[in-house]
Amino acid sequence: MKNREPYDPFLTYLAASVLQEADAAKNQMPIKKGIVMLILLAAGIGKLSAQAYYQGASGRVVMDIEFAEIGNRWSEQSSLPNFTGTSYYVATQDAFQNPGLGKILEYSFRVDRASNYQLQWRSAITNPTTGGFSSATREHNDNWARLVDASGNTVAPSNASNLDPRNDSNGKPWYKVYHNDAGRWTWQSSNVDFNPKPLYWNLQTGQTYTLLISARSNGHAIDRILLWDRDQGPTYGSRSTGNTNNTEDNRAEGLAVSQIQNGGGGVASYMVNATQITDMASGVAPFSVDSIRNALQIDAANEAFREVWARASVMPGVDSGLYDIRITAMQETDGESPYQLIVNDQVIGTKVNAKIFGTNRPDYTLQEHVFANVYIPAGATVSVESQAVTNGEIPEGDGTAYSRGRWTKLEIASAGTYSGPTNILGEQKQWHKVTLTVDGPSANESDNSPNPFFDYRMIVTFSKGNTSISVPGYFAADGWARETSASSGDKWRAHFVPTETGTWTYDVDFRQGSKVAINTTANAGNPMNPYDAYSGSFEVIASDKSGKDFRAPGKGKLVY
DSSP states (O other), X not given: OOOOOOOOHXXXXXXXXXXXXXXXXXXXXXXXXXXXXXXXXXXXXXXXXXXXXXXXXXXXXXXXXXXXXXXXXXXXXXXXXXXXXXXXXXXXXXXXXXXXXXXXXXXXXXXXXXXXXXXXXXXXXXXXXTOSBOSOSSSSOXXXXXXXXXXXXXXXXXXXXXSOEEXXXXXXXXXXXXXXXXXXXXXXXXXXXXXXXXXXXXXXXXXXXXXXXXXXXXTEEEEEEEEEETTSSOOSSOTTTOOOOHHHHHHHHTOOOOEEEOTTSSOOOEEEEGGGXXXXXXXXXXXXXXXXXXXXXXXXXXXGGBTSOEEEEEOOOOOSEEEEXXXXXXXXXXXXXXEEEEETTEEEEEEEOOOOTTSSOOTTOEEEEEEEEEEEOTTOOEXXXXXXXXXXXXXXXXXXXXXXXXXXXXXXXXXXXXXXXXXXXEOOBTTSOEEEEEEEEEEETTOOTTOTTTSEEEEEEEXXXXXXXXXXXXXXXXXOHHHXXXXXXXXXXXEEOOSSSEEEEEEEEEEESTTGGGOOOTTOSXXXXXXXXXXXXXXXXXXXXXXXXXXXXXXXXXXX
């Protein structure tokens, strides 16, 4: 732990109390914010949830492979041409006779009409060494699949007597799903070697099913999953073999991903590929589609579109509540683009891509930016902004090359789905407020033993180079008490204004004891694990303010 500058314990307690009241008292917010800033200056001191499922429509369920959490024996990739969405998953180890090893991918869904549903997945045979398409037709061409109901019981295929299952170590049957088409993506999906059979199940409405996928062949890539009503409507594969013709492949290619809902029927989670967004020209600069990389991008060749915000907006239709929001961006060697998340025109936070120039990471490496515990009201508009910027490293024309602010996907899921125990929100820019939220001990503002304002003390030290600044934290209920009127929760916060651009680190000192919040002794009370050990880092870029704004370059300076 770094040495901290001294602080006034009474002002620390008072700041914490006022900040907590400010979060909870909507009508007094304008007054409280001013008081808080004066106090802090005086003291010297920023994938699918368990209940969510894809809702089928018109006798079809379409699921993106990348919406499940990935793990052992799988790799997320994006180098093959013509994949859908933002990426695809590739099996990285063989398990020819042992299904159920490693991470099992899970995709929950419901159908809109009772019928027999046939499985087709969009897959490709890849070369495990190069990652490109393979010319082989019978190697690296399959993975395991299994269907269970809401209780985890096996749902037997309707044509189980014609299939060739393999049991896992628990005696549960799995079915390999293969194709023999090299050099491209295909929807062909069959079981039984040399006598291909489709895989289909009789499914009922109102029930939640989960498709499980286990790795079988190193190099087999899966891009998208389709379950379709084989008893009525158009076909997406042969009812006798599971193979597909060009018409069926093209028909499947045109399907949109199914909507994601929660157990109560409302929309709980949301995912959209950036290229599917229609409102992408409401910023200072417009976005355009990079069809090669399935991303939105900014035309950096137009000087008017450099270092200004481009914006794309959606109305996800999620229920009012707290969510984690994840933006999948692309790193670029010629600049470290910033990304902003906006809800109903309120800037929630800014994240910055890592610098890959001079490293062995290739252009367009995916980077995920998570905005944790964000309150989204019903009917809200959610926007993503990015900028084309240069790092001055790559000569181009009379100047240097610019990144294009590329990004591929926006995901919204229940709070805690994507986030860790500490999260940075706010505009990560010089002189702007940055907020660090810590998942700490649960408390209620009316508690007396321990009292969250007297008997806990959180101090966060923000550091860059030789600069270290200690900031007191406070109990913040659920983190959005102004909007939710919550009086209890496990969110603890510290606000900070970065004085420099670049990489800042933070260290959390979290202690408990009688009136420890107003005790000047550094080691007062007892450290609370694991909160006391939390640390991390974040990037700060230059402010984009100008004119009379005090955050504009040369306009002012905050002295801690």
